[in-house]
Amino acid sequence: MSSNTQIIERLSNSGLFIQDSAFINGEWVKSGKTFEVYDPSTAQALGKAANCTMDDMQAAIKSAHTAQEEYFTSTTAAARGALLQKWHDLVLENIDTLSTLLSLENGKTLPEATTEITYAASFIAWFAAEAPRAYGDTIPSSTPNTLIMTLKQPVGVCGIITPWNFPAAMITRKVAPALAAGCSVVIKPPSETPFTALALAKLAVLAGIPANVIQVVPTKDRGVASEVAVNPLVSKISFTGSTGVGKALAKLAAGTLKKVSLELGGNAPFIVFEDADLDLAVEGCMASKFRCSGQTCVCTNRVYVARSVVGEFTARLVGKVKGLTCGAGLEGGVTQGPLINGAAVDKVREHIADAVGKGAVVECGGEVPGDLGEGFFIQPTVISGATADMAVAREETFGPLAPVFAFDSEEEVVRLANATEFGLAGYFYSRDVARVMRVAQKLQVGMCGVNTGKISAAEAPFGGIKESGYGLEGSKYGIAEYQTIKTVTIGNIHV
Numbered sequence: 001m002s003s004n005t006q007i008i009e010r011l012s013n014s015g016l017f018i019q020d021s022a023f024i025n026g027e028w029v030k031s032g033k034t035f036e037v038y039d040p041s042t043a044q045a046l047g048k049a050a051n052c053t054m055d056d057m058q059a060a061i062k063s064a065h066t067a068q069e070e071y072f073t074s075t076t077a078a079a080r081g082a083l084l085q086k087w088h089d090l091v092l093e094n095i096d097t098l099s100t101l102l103s104l105e106n107g108k109t110l111p112e113a114t115t116e117i118t119y120a121a122s123f124i125a126w127f128a129a130e131a132p133r134a135y136g137d138t139i140p141s142s143t144p145n146t147l148i149m150t151l152k153q154p155v156g157v158c159g160i161i162t163p164w165n166f167p168a169a170m171i172t173r174k175v176a177p178a179l180a181a182g183c184s185v186v187i188k189p190p191s192e193t194p195f196t197a198l199a200l201a202k203l204a205v206l207a208g209i210p211a212n213v214i215q216v217v218p219t220k221d222r223g224v225a226s227e228v229a230v231n232p233l234v235s236k237i238s239f240t241g242s243t244g245v246g247k248a249l250a251k252l253a254a255g256t257l258k259k260v261s262l263e264l265g266g267n268a269p270f271i272v273f274e275d276a277d278l279d280l281a282v283e284g285c286m287a288s289k290f291r292c293s294g295q296t297c298v299c300t301n302r303v304y305v306a307r308s309v310v311g312e313f314t315a316r317l318v319g320k321v322k323g324l325t326c327g328a329g330l331e332g333g334v335t336q337g338p339l340i341n342g343a344a345v346d347k348v349r350e351h352i353a354d355a356v357g358k359g360a361v362v363e364c365g366g367e368v369p370g371d372l373g374e375g376f377f378i379q380p381t382v383i384s385g386a387t388a389d390m391a392v393a394r395e396e397t398f399g400p401l402a403p404v405f406a407f408d409s410e411e412e413v414v415r416l417a418n419a420t421e422f423g424l425a426g427y428f429y430s431r432d433v434a435r436v437m438r439v440a441q442k443l444q445v446g447m448c449g450v451n452t453g454k455i456s457a458a459e460a461p462f463g464g465i466k467e468s469g470y471g472l473e474g475s476k477y478g479i480a481e482y483q484t485i486k487t488v489t490i491g492n493i494h495v
């Protein structure tokens with residue numbers, strides 16, 4: 001068992017560390033089988049989660065289907081907003097417990113985990129307020145004595161498949177708009193971090209959200225997880241994760257033409273023009289590269305710096321990166337938690353080795369720290385002399401590696417930045433207003449940070465283009481992913 005015995009005991013006493021159970025049809029049920037969940041800081045087992053079977057998943061979908069219409073017709077939009085607001089309040093009341101649980105199962109530092117819970121809660125508050133604003137239209141008809149109007153209606157049962165890098169925020173960014181719209185949900189949480197999802201569901205039910213409207217079905221079985229994309233009772237799926245899995249789910253969902261939202265991989269460029277404020281640029285690079293130890297879809301993957309300032313920028317970046325401290329997420333003073341598993345560490349090492357083999361220089365980091373035990377650590381790393389033929393230029397590292405490329409012109413860097421099949425986030429730094437407008441329009445991304453490395457917020461539309469997926473989350477657009485628009489044409493009214 002994990003060495004954090006006392007913390008785990010405290011979590012168990014809170015009633016929010018729910019092991020060995022799924023939440024199906026309003027009840028905590030055991031599946032008969034379990035799988036181990038690991039603390040990435042120690043590589044030791046943290047607890048056991050229910051390993052749900054196809055029967056469990058189908059029961060969950062059936063329950064959600066039975067619940068959905070009753071939920072929508074028995075609640076006003078304002079009532080759904082009030083339920084969500086209560087859920088939001090309970091999440092914040094339990095922020096210490098939730099952050100500790102999240103940090104233990106994901107590895108991110110406690111301050112980062114606390115920030116994530118606040119971020120997760122902000123989506124619930126946002127969609128609590130959006131619920132009553134599901135306006136339709138009235139449309140002047142071209143036919144006499146006819147009135148046309150539109151109704152926003154819930155899409156139905158939603159299959160929600162979430163990633164381990166944001167165990168709380170990716171649940172609430174999908175579930176809150178679904179519930180606000182009047183949908184029921186079947187959540188397949190990540191097998192690396194199922195416990196935060198279960199805790200959030202418990203708080204949702206305590207807030208008064210009808211118990212059978214939310215189902216949480218942990219499983220390690222891909223076939224069971226895929227059932228949400230295949231089952232005809234599910235009307236929509238929302239997935240955050242890899243582009244490969246997203247494409248596979250979209251193909252499965254096509255069988256019943258489900259509505260699909262996909263938030264997939266990225267390969268974010270971070271561009272520093274010669275007129276940039278270098279201090280701001282270094283600060284933004286730190287925020288966008290090393291958040292969650294480099295494991296977010298919007299993390300900077302490639303750092304392009306104008307040749308005239310590349311030496312200065314790299315020196316300042318290296319100075320900051322050397323100030324980071326690796327360690328267990330719950331330890332005080334730690335700024336970089338572990339990666340999620342050994343394969344994630346291997347990928348960073350492979351990218352470093354490939355780059356060095358092709359001429360890059362490791363400016364700092366680059367090693368597995370020798371003093372942190374069995375956890376999945378890798379030092380935050382900066383390499384200089386990166387070039388387009390290296391794996392880091394093409395593939396998402398998803399780890400704490402900042403490769404610095406030098407460039408000579410705006411035209412060249414925009415071309416390099418766009419030379420990827422991904423199009424999620426991009427960042428650039430410049431004080432030239434015309435360039436800001438030009439480059440913001442030319443970058444092929446769904447989200448662009450200009451003179452900032454922080455782009456995520458409940459009110460800002462979140463989503464990608466190209467092979468980074470489709471659909472928008474958060475913002476005034478997010479609820480539409482869970483609604484249909486019905487046109488009602490009333491004829492022969494003869495006023």
Ligand code: SIN
Binds near residue numbers: 165263296298456
């Ligand atoms: C993600 O990595 O999928 C989400 C990142 C964010 O919301 O900022």
